[in-house]
Structure formats: structure tokens, C-alpha cells
Amino acid sequence: MLVLRQIRIFAVLAFGWLIAPAQALVDGPWIEEEPARYRMIAAEVDGTPYAALQVQLKPGWYTYWRYPGASGLEPEFSFADSRGVSADTVIYPAPYFFDDGVGGYNGYKDETGFVFPLSMEPSAELNMQGMIGVCREVCVPMDIAQKLVFNRDGLKTSPHKEAIAALLALQPGAPSKELVIRSASFDGVSIQLVVSGTALETVSVITIPGPHDVIGLPRIAGRDEDAFLLEIPAWSKLDHPLIGRKLTFFVRAGARAIEQEIQVRDHRLLPQ
Numbered sequence: 001m002l003v004l005r006q007i008r009i010f011a012v013l014a015f016g017w018l019i020a021p022a023q024a025l026v027d028g029p030w031i032e033e034e035p036a037r038y039r040m041i042a043a044e045v046d047g048t049p050y051a052a053l054q055v056q057l058k059p060g061w062y063t064y065w066r067y068p069g070a071s072g073l074e075p076e077f078s079f080a081d082s083r084g085v086s087a088d089t090v091i092y093p094a095p096y097f098f099d100d101g102v103g104g105y106n107g108y109k110d111e112t113g114f115v116f117p118l119s120m121e122p123s124a125e126l127n128m129q130g131m132i133g134v135c136r137e138v139c140v141p142m143d144i145a146q147k148l149v150f151n152r153d154g155l156k157t158s159p160h161k162e163a164i165a166a167l168l169a170l171q172p173g174a175p176s177k178e179l180v181i182r183s184a185s186f187d188g189v190s191i192q193l194v195v196s197g198t199a200l201e202t203v204s205v206i207t208i209p210g211p212h213d214v215i216g217l218p219r220i221a222g223r224d225e226d227a228f229l230l231e232i233p234a235w236s237k238l239d240h241p242l243i244g245r246k247l248t249f250f251v252r253a254g255a256r257a258i259e260q261e262i263q264v265r266d267h268r269l270l271p272q
Contacts, residue, residue: 026158028146035061036134040146042118042126043158045165049118051087051126051148052164053077056111062135063107065095067208070103073133073141075114085124087116093170094257095250097204104217105135106206106250113167123151172250172259179253181260182227185267186242191234192267193218195251196227203228206250212237 027041035058042051055063064072079087092114095106118126126148133139150158175181179197186192195203200223207215216233223229236242248261 025149026154026160028148031144031146033142033144034058035136036063036142038132038144038146040126040128040148041158041160041163042148042150042155043160043164044152044155045161045168049120049152049155050115050164050168051118051128052113052115052160052167053128053130053144054111054113054163055108055132057109057134059110060136062098062105062109063112064133064135065106065108066090066092067106067206068133069097069105069107069206071100071139072105072107072135073131073139075130075132077114077116077128077130079116079126079128081127081129083125083127084122085118085120085126087118087126087128089117091115091117091168091171093167094172094252095206096252097206107135113163115164115167120152123149125149172257175258175260179251179256179258181249181251181262183265184247184249184262185265186234187267189233191215191232191242191247191264192221193230193232193249194227195230195253197253197256198226200226200228200253203230203251203253205230205232205252207232207234208248208250210236210245210247213242 028039030037030039036055038053038055040051040053068074077090093112097104097106129145131141131143134142182194182196184191184193205218209215213236218230218232221229221231234242242264243266246261246263250259
């Protein structure tokens with residue numbers, strides 16, 4: 001009877017390791033890596049489990065969006081060594097463009113984060129390994145790694161719900177009458193982009209190029225009360241035509257941001 005009781009106690013303790021203590025492991029310690037620090041957090045938001053990488057940068061330093069631009073390093077994330085959980089496509093906050101005098105890059109300063117929707121079993125061990133680039137005068141790859149152990153009950157009671165919800169709210173929205181690309185055309189030299197919306201003071205555009213595209217920096221060529229005309233120098237290597245293709249543009253107007261795919265038309269065929 002004593003042996004049977006000990007087995008039962010061991011089973012309860014083991015089951016408790018999988019379920020109860022896991023509720024407390026929804027965040028990792030802050031890891032200091034000059035010139036930044038990072039940690040992983042996890043929570044359930046509106047019924048969906050998420051993990052997020054929080055990053056805090058020292059003044060003057062930047063990190064990068066999924067398309068870093070002419071200079072910079074694209075973030076890399078792997079969850080291959082996780083157990084009972086997989087991470088879906090990373091959700092990035094809407095980026096900013098920074099002009100470094102060379103070609104510029106797209107990313108973030110001060111404090112940011114990257115969110116990962118999760119598909120998981122009742123209990124899970126999340127192992128994240130990756131690399132983010134941090135930049136000032138030079139770009140430095142920073143390796144990152146952290147482990148979280150949790151279950152769904154732990155995620156439901158996590159203190160990080162608001163932090164992850166705030167990061168989710170920063171992702172680009174869908175086009176609407178508040179902010180939209182009305183047309184995109186190519187005149188043989190530049191993409192002509194017409195952006196309209198409400199209460200527009202200024203706009204900025206990031207173009208996501210194809211593998212053979214060379215895209216320059218946009219300039220504002222004209223504006224009226226509710227629209228901007230932007231010219232974006234562009235050409236394609238190997239004579240891969242721009243006209244007729246769909247390109248993805250990211251547009252920011254103050255705190256508003258959208259990501260929109262639109263077909264590039266022949267500028268000569270537009271009404272003049």
C-alpha cells in the first residue's frame with residue numbers, strides 16, 4: 001500500500017508540473033544584450049493564445065520590420081524545438097521609415113514587439129530562437145533565445161493580456177475611406193501613387209518589391225485637400241514588367257497605417 005501511495009503522489013506531482021506551475025511561466029526574464037534588452041511573454045487575447053517578443057532599445061538605436069529596406073537585417077524566428085505548440089506567422093507592428101542617408105530602412109525605435117499566434121495542446125513548452133538586427137551607425141545581429149512553459153488556463157489568467165493586445169492594435173489596418181490607395185500606375189520611370197483619406201496632413205509610403213524590382217524613395221509630387229500624389233522611382237531587372245502586376249504598399253498617415261495590394265496600371269491609359 002505504501003508503494004502504491006508513493007506512486008499516486010508522484011503521479012499527482014508530475015501532473016501538477018505539467019498543469020499548475022505552468023500557469024506562472026508566461027514570461028521570461030529580461031535579457032540584457034547591448035544595446036537592447038528583450039523577453040518573451042504569453043497570454044490569451046479574445047480567445048486566441050499568443051506569445052510576444054518584447055524589445056526595448058537604447059536611445060538612437062533601431063530594429064527592423066519584415067522588409068528592412070535598402071539597409072538592415074530581416075528578423076528571423078524559429079520555434080523548432082518547442083513541444084506541444086507551434087507558432088504561426090509573426091505579426092509586426094506598422095513600421096516607420098528612417099532615412100540614414102544611404103537608402104533608408106524600415107523599422108522601430110525605443111520599444112516594440114513581435115506577436116506570434118499559437119496553435120497548442122493543453123500544455124506546452126515554447127522554445128524561441130532567433131535573430132534581430134539593431135542599428136545605429138552600424139548594424140549588429142543580436143541572437144535571442146528564451147523558453148516559456150504554460151497551459152491554456154495559465155494564458156487566460158496571464159498579466160500580459162493588455163501588452164499583447166496593444167501590440168496587436170499596432171499592426172497595419174485594411175484600406176478604408178479613412179486611408180486608401182486610389183490608384184497605382186507606371187509611366188516608364190516612376191510609380192504614380194494616389195493616396196486619399198480624411199484629415200491628411202502628410203503621408204509616407206513603403207513599397208514591397210519583387211525579387212527583380214529596384215524601388216527608389218517616394219517623393220510627394222502634388223496634393224489637394226484629401227489626396228496626395230507620390231512618385232516612386234522604379235524599374236525591374238531582367239525586363240520584368242511593372243505594368244499589370246500587383247504590388248504591395250504600406251502607407252502611414254500619422255498614427256494611421258494600412259497595407260494594401262493594388263494592380264499597377266499603364267499611366268498613359270489613365271484619364272488626363
